[in-house]
Amino acid sequence: MDLLPQLLLAGMVIGSIYALAALGFVLIYKSSRVINFAHGQIIATGAFLAFALTQRGVNFWLAGLIAMLATFLLGLLIERVFLRRMVGEPIIAVIMVTIGLSSVIDGLIHLTPYGAGSFSFQTPAVLSGAGLEVFGTPLSRTQIAGVLAALGLLGALTYFFNRSTLGITMRAVADDQLAAMSVGTSVERVFALAWAAAGLTAAAAGVILGLLSGLTLGGLAGIGLKVFPVVILGGLDSVIGAIVGGMLIGILENLSAGYLDAIVPGGGTRDVFPFIVLIAVLLLRPYGLFGTKEIERV
Amino acid sequence: MKKALALSALVALSLAAAQKTVTLAWSGAITGPTSDAGASYAAGVEDYCKYANAQNLLPGVRLNCVVRDDQYNNANTQRNFEDFVGNMNVPVFLSYSTGSNLQLKGVIEETKVPTLPASYHIGLIDPPNNTYMFLPVSSYSENIVALLEYIAKKDRGAKVALVVNPSPFGRDPVVDARKAAQRLGLKIVDVQEVGGNNLDNTAMLRRFESQGVKYVINQNTAGPVANILKDAKRLGLLGKMQFMGAHYTGGEDLTKLAGDAAEDFIWATSYYLYDEGDRPGIQLVKKIGAQYGRKADTIRSVHYTSGMLAAAIAVEALKRAKNDLTAAGLYKGLTSMNGSRAFQPGFTVGPVTFSAKDHVGAESLRLLQADKTGNFKAITGPQRSQMFQLVHPLR
Numbered sequence: 001m002d003l004l005p006q007l008l009l010a011g012m013v014i015g016s017i018y019a020l021a022a023l024g025f026v027l028i029y030k031s032s033r034v035i036n037f038a039h040g041q042i043i044a045t046g047a048f049l050a051f052a053l054t055q056r057g058v059n060f061w062l063a064g065l066i067a068m069l070a071t072f073l074l075g076l077l078i079e080r081v082f083l084r085r086m087v088g089e090p091i092i093a094v095i096m097v098t099i100g101l102s103s104v105i106d107g108l109i110h111l112t113p114y115g116a117g118s119f120s121f122q123t124p125a126v127l128s129g130a131g132l133e134v135f136g137t138p139l140s141r142t143q144i145a146g147v148l149a150a151l152g153l154l155g156a157l158t159y160f161f162n163r164s165t166l167g168i169t170m171r172a173v174a175d176d177q178l179a180a181m182s183v184g185t186s187v188e189r190v191f192a193l194a195w196a197a198a199g200l201t202a203a204a205a206g207v208i209l210g211l212l213s214g215l216t217l218g219g220l221a222g223i224g225l226k227v228f229p230v231v232i233l234g235g236l237d238s239v240i241g242a243i244v245g246g247m248l249i250g251i252l253e254n255l256s257a258g259y260l261d262a263i264v265p266g267g268g269t270r271d272v273f274p275f276i277v278l279i280a281v282l283l284l285r286p287y288g289l290f291g292t293k294e295i296e297r298v
Numbered sequence: 299m300k301k302a303l304a305l306s307a308l309v310a311l312s313l314a315a316a317q318k319t320v321t322l323a324w325s326g327a328i329t330g331p332t333s334d335a336g337a338s339y340a341a342g343v344e345d346y347c348k349y350a351n352a353q354n355l356l357p358g359v360r361l362n363c364v365v366r367d368d369q370y371n372n373a374n375t376q377r378n379f380e381d382f383v384g385n386m387n388v389p390v391f392l393s394y395s396t397g398s399n400l401q402l403k404g405v406i407e408e409t410k411v412p413t414l415p416a417s418y419h420i421g422l423i424d425p426p427n428n429t430y431m432f433l434p435v436s437s438y439s440e441n442i443v444a445l446l447e448y449i450a451k452k453d454r455g456a457k458v459a460l461v462v463n464p465s466p467f468g469r470d471p472v473v474d475a476r477k478a479a480q481r482l483g484l485k486i487v488d489v490q491e492v493g494g495n496n497l498d499n500t501a502m503l504r505r506f507e508s509q510g511v512k513y514v515i516n517q518n519t520a521g522p523v524a525n526i527l528k529d530a531k532r533l534g535l536l537g538k539m540q541f542m543g544a545h546y547t548g549g550e551d552l553t554k555l556a557g558d559a560a561e562d563f564i565w566a567t568s569y570y571l572y573d574e575g576d577r578p579g580i581q582l583v584k585k586i587g588a589q590y591g592r593k594a595d596t597i598r599s600v601h602y603t604s605g606m607l608a609a610a611i612a613v614e615a616l617k618r619a620k621n622d623l624t625a626a627g628l629y630k631g632l633t634s635m636n637g638s639r640a641f642q643p644g645f646t647v648g649p650v651t652f653s654a655k656d657h658v659g660a661e662s663l664r665l666l667q668a669d670k671t672g673n674f675k676a677i678t679g680p681q682r683s684q685m686f687q688l689v690h691p692l693r
Contacts, residue, residue: 003504010500017497110329116337117595118520118551131532137500140532213497213525214555218331222495250498257501261490267502268464268491 005135007254013143015250017212020150021205021223022230022242023157024198030161030174030237031194033091034083037098039202040224041105046071046203047210047220048114051121060124068203075199079192102221109217119215127211146208153204157197158239170194174237229278235291244289249274320356320623321386322347322612323364324605325378326394326416330369331494332519334551335601336394339416340365342583342605343392345590350613352589359616359623362386372398376405383409389619389628390414390612396422396467403427411625412615412632414608418545420690421470423657432632432652434607434659435568436682438517439471439690441544441663443478444566444683448665449513449540450482457487459511461502461526463518464491471517471544477689487511492522499529507535516543523547523563524555531559540564549600553672560668564677568646568663569607572598573673579603579644607645611659614641614650635659647680658692 024039036042046067053063082101086094109115123142131140161167173180173190181187206220213219227246234245253270261267287293324343327336347363350356364386368374375398382388388411393399396417406413407427415422420437422428442460449456460475462468472489479486487509490502503526506514516523523543530536541563543552548565550572556563570577575584583606587597596602611632616623618631632652635641640649641659648662661682666674 003501006504007501010498014498106329110333113593113595116328116333118334118524118555120554120557123557138532138534140528143532209497213528214521216334216521216555218333219494219521226495254498254501258505261502262505266464266469266489266491268493270496270501271464271493 002136003258006137007258008251009135009137009139011251011254012247013139013147013250014253015247016147016150016154016243017205017208017246018223018227018230018250019154019243019246020201020208022227022234022246023154023201023239024205025227025231026234026237026239026242027157027194027198027201029231030239031170032083032191033174034094034098035236036195036198037095037225038078038102038105039198040221041102041109042071042074042199042202043206043209043224044109044217044220045074045105045206046199047206047215048109048112048119048217050203050207051114051119051210051215052112054121060121064204064207067207068200071199071203072196073199075195075197075202076192078199079195083191083195084188106217106221114215115217117216119210121207121211121215123211142211146212149204149208153201154239154243157201158243161239166193229274231288233274233278233281233288235288237292238288238290241288241290248277252277317358317360318623319360319362320616321362321364321382321388322390322392322609323366323378323382323386323388324392324394324608325366325368325375325382325398327370328365328367330367330371332370332395334521335519335546335599336370336416338596338599338601339394339605339608340367341592341596342602342607343609344605345586345592345602346606346609346613348590349586350609355613356616361613368394368398370395372401376402379405383411389623389625390615392608392612393417396470397465399431400466403431406430409625410629412629414611416604416608417467419467419470420474421466423692428657430629432611432657432659434604434611434650435545435646436658436661436663437471438467438544438546439474440658440661440683440686441566442471442475442515442517443686443689444663444665444681445515445542445544445564446475446478446482446484447683447685448564448678449542450484453512454483455485456512457485457510458513458515459488459490459506459509460486461490461492461514461516461518461523463522464493468517474686474690475515478685481685481688492518492526494519494521496522496525499526500533502526503530503533503535503539506539507533511539513540513542516541516547518543519546520548520551520555524552524560527552527556527559527563536562542566545569548666548668548674550595550598550672553668553674557672558670560672561670563668565666565668565674566663567600567666568648568660569600569603570645570647571600571666571674572603577644579646582606582644603645607643607650607660610643610645611635611641611650614643655692 050063050067230245234241256273257270260269391413420439615631619627646660650659662680
């Protein structure tokens with residue numbers, strides 16, 4: 001069985017989930033120029049909330065939806081309570097707020113029964129059983145569902161930003177806040193919506209990750225930072241960039257694991273190789289593959 | 299009546315004044331990486347310490363139970379150690395991670411405070427600076443060599459792959475495993491490092507398959523192993539390769555994360571498990587867990603038992619130290635646990651023995667295999683690895 005198609009396909013599966021996780025960064029940066037370092041903790045919040053609901057007998061799909069709604073509201077709350085007060089403050093101060101938030105959310109999750117421990121969703125019946133074999137690569141139903149959900153959400157958000165009035169308004173705010181305000185756009189509302197949408201996608205990513213690889217706080221929160229190269233590579237303010245960046249990182253990881261680990265003692269090149277590519281890309285295109293090219297002369 | 303009450307109060311007060319207080323302190327990951335194991339371990343230490351007070355296991359001594367989170371951060375562990383030793387005058391340090399213990403090895407030697415880590419890394423008791431470090435149970439290296447012996451008995455000449463955590467915790471047993479494999483006629487064809495955020499193992503498993511690997515031994519935590527098992531199941535490799543692992547790979551954590559993909563996984567550990575309710579140590583675990591209101595998941599975790607063992611060893615050493623409740627007295631108490639004076643806490647499959655030269659407590663281990671329901675059942679009796687002393691003579 002040829003290894004290359006298997007590596008490409010497995011890379012795309014993981015890449016689509018990276019893309020979904022990365023989308024939260026993009027949504028917030030796109031509208032408010034803030035990088036949210038608490039995104040991993042929001043992913044974990046959504047996943048554990050869904051898990052807690054399933055433990056109380058709520059149907060898995062309903063639990064996932066409720067978790068998405070809850071993290072949508074959490075995003076709104078974070079923006080209203082913490083970020084709105086930071087408008088006009090230096091960007092480093094805003095970044096520190098998000099780093100502080102990551103610690104606070106981490107600590108709060110530790111106060112729940114799910115902070116320390118390993119958990120696993122009871123796989124829904126429809127996702128159990130044999131999956132599909134694509135180009136000689138067996139894919140589980142969970143993986144297929146994860147990819148479809150991730151691509152569906154990514155597609156819907158791409159459509160939203162390109163076609164809907166609100167999406168176009170958000171892009172306008174990202175392009176020039178002053179100009180947007182001067183034509184009556186509520187910048188605050190756009191910021192809040194961006195945080196809420198990021199929360200929603202975070203929960204979706206968390207539930208998919210939980211289904212695929214189990215639920216541990218460290219693992220889920222760690223994904224938030226692991227996808228950082230994805231957004232840098234794709235472009236911090238590009239939804240398409242998140243998708244392409246996610247796929248590229250997923251595929252690069254698998255190609256390096258497939259072809260370099262065999263010749264590097266100890267292997268583990270999948271954790272390094274994407275960063276080497278990232279550095280190379282950034283040297284040539286500092287704004288990433290699809291990011292907005294900004295030139296500042298000082 | 300009034301006189302009697304006053305007299306009783308006076309007696310109680312004088313008894314309290316005569317009672318010495320000794321701090322039993324633990325530092326480890328209640329939050330942060332590996333807290334899935336650390337939180338239960340901390341609970342075990344805390345509960346056993348409280349139980350020792352409640353049962354008056356140390357007459358005339360009140361234990362001050364201190365359990366502190368270091369978030370798996372070596373700098374935090376060092377700060378906690380300095381506080382415990384400098385301000386609280388602890389006679390024994392109950393520690394946690396491989397990294398922090400390696401970092402503190404020299405300081406521990408300098409301060410002469412006996413230390414019982416949750417890391418079973420053999421390098422901790424290797425020279426230099428190994429006088430005061432005591433492993434509560436058999437090392438990861440011995441776990442892995444015992445697994446290799448099991449393979450050699452079944453399938454001499456078989457090809458084996460090692461999958462280890464990218465850290466000192468993961469890497470260290472590799473040298474001993476290679477030496478043992480050579481003596482046992484096994485071929486270690488690949489050694490791969492896999493961390494906690496690795497979501498896809500297709501490339502690694504397909505390479506193992508193409509190399510003819512029949513046995514995969516893991517030195518890792520349960521999370522990455524569960525992902526490997528799930529991928530192996532998806533790729534149809536579970537029947538073709540036998541997956542195995544050292545202490546921190548297995549138990550309920552693994553079966554919770556991997557589900558039915560954990561079936562047949564072979565695990566090496568020195569501990570009795572929750573399901574072995576006929577064992578006095580497990581009965582005690584259940585009793586103490588219920589007494590202090592722990593959740594079922596915590597009580598079931600092997601890490602809860604491990605924490606209790608560490609605290610129980612410290613309490614027993616204090617008991618043997620009699621009036622010398624210092625680090626020096628406790629060292630003497632620890633090193634008296636051998637021969638007919640071996641300590642039998644019941645949490646492990648063999649007695650805890652220490653001496654000035656023997657720094658491994660419960661040396662016996664068993665191999666257990668996960669069944670369809672995710673429960674591990676013993677497939678060997680308590681044993682020691684025959685080969686381990688040859689590939690890693692302890693000094």
